Amino acid sequence: EDKVVQSPLSLVVHEGDTVTLNCSYEVTNFRSLLWYKQEKKAPTFLFMLTSSGIEKKSGRLSSILDKKELFSILNITATQTGDSAIYLCAVITYGGATNKLIFGTGTLLAVQP
Amino acid sequence: DAGVTQSPTHLIKTRGQQVTLRCSPKSGHDTVSWYQQALGQGPQFIFQYYEEEERQRGNFPDRFSGHQFPNYSSELNVNALLLGDSALYLCASSLMRGVLRGAEAFFGQGTRLTVV
Structure with missing residues (x-):
C-alpha cells in the first residue's frame, strides 16, 4: 500500500530558528512530490519536486528530493510567527488512467515570538 | 480570477x-478531486x-458518491452519515x-462537516 510518512508530527521553535521537516515515501509509480502549507483550511502550494538533488527555493523556504532514498526535506530558515502552520507532504502517483495525491499526516509547526 | 470555491463552509448533520x-x-481547470481530512x-x-466521469477512487465506501457537471463544477454526496464522517472536505x-x-x-477552503 502506498504511504507517505512525515516527521516530526509537531515542532515548537522560537523566531529566528531554522527547522527541517522530513518526508519519506513508499509508493508505486511515483510522479512527483509536493509540499503544501495549511494554515486554516485550504492547503497552499509551496513546491513541486520531480528530480533528485535539485533544490527548489522560495525566500526562506527550500526543499530537495532524494529519489534513491525516497525522501524529501523542507527547510525554513529564520522562522517567523507567520510560518506557524501544518506542512503537508504529498506524492503524486500514477494509478490507471490518471494521477492522485497521497498525503502524509503533516507536521504541525508552531513558531513562538 | 476566482480560485477554487466550495460551499457551504460549515455544515451540521x-x-x-x-x-x-x-x-x-x-x-480553466477541468479536473476535480475530493479529499477528506479528519482532525x-x-x-x-x-x-x-x-x-463528467469518476476516473479514480480511493478507499471509501459507496456511501460516498459524486458528480461533475458540464461546466466542470462538482458535487460530493454522502449518504447514511456516520459520526466518523465528521471532517474537513477539500x-x-x-x-x-x-x-x-x-x-x-489547487485547493478550496473546504467544507467543515460535523455529524452529531
Missing part, C-alpha cells in the same frame, strides 16, 4: 442523514472527476494534462 457538498474549480490527519483521497482542481504529468492541484 445528524447521523443517518444525507449531505451534498459543492465545488467550483479554478477558472490531526492529512487529506485522504476520495475520488477524481474528469469529463476540493482540489487541476488541468488533466497537468494531472497526467504530475502537476500541482
Whole structure:
C-alpha cells in the first residue's frame, strides 16, 4: 500500500530558528512530490519536486528530493510567527488512467515570538 | 480570477442523514478531486472527476458518491452519515494534462462537516 510518512508530527521553535521537516515515501509509480502549507483550511502550494538533488527555493523556504532514498526535506530558515502552520507532504502517483495525491499526516509547526 | 470555491463552509448533520457538498474549480481547470481530512490527519483521497466521469477512487465506501457537471463544477454526496464522517472536505482542481504529468492541484477552503 502506498504511504507517505512525515516527521516530526509537531515542532515548537522560537523566531529566528531554522527547522527541517522530513518526508519519506513508499509508493508505486511515483510522479512527483509536493509540499503544501495549511494554515486554516485550504492547503497552499509551496513546491513541486520531480528530480533528485535539485533544490527548489522560495525566500526562506527550500526543499530537495532524494529519489534513491525516497525522501524529501523542507527547510525554513529564520522562522517567523507567520510560518506557524501544518506542512503537508504529498506524492503524486500514477494509478490507471490518471494521477492522485497521497498525503502524509503533516507536521504541525508552531513558531513562538 | 476566482480560485477554487466550495460551499457551504460549515455544515451540521445528524447521523443517518444525507449531505451534498459543492465545488467550483479554478477558472480553466477541468479536473476535480475530493479529499477528506479528519482532525490531526492529512487529506485522504476520495475520488477524481474528469469529463463528467469518476476516473479514480480511493478507499471509501459507496456511501460516498459524486458528480461533475458540464461546466466542470462538482458535487460530493454522502449518504447514511456516520459520526466518523465528521471532517474537513477539500476540493482540489487541476488541468488533466497537468494531472497526467504530475502537476500541482489547487485547493478550496473546504467544507467543515460535523455529524452529531
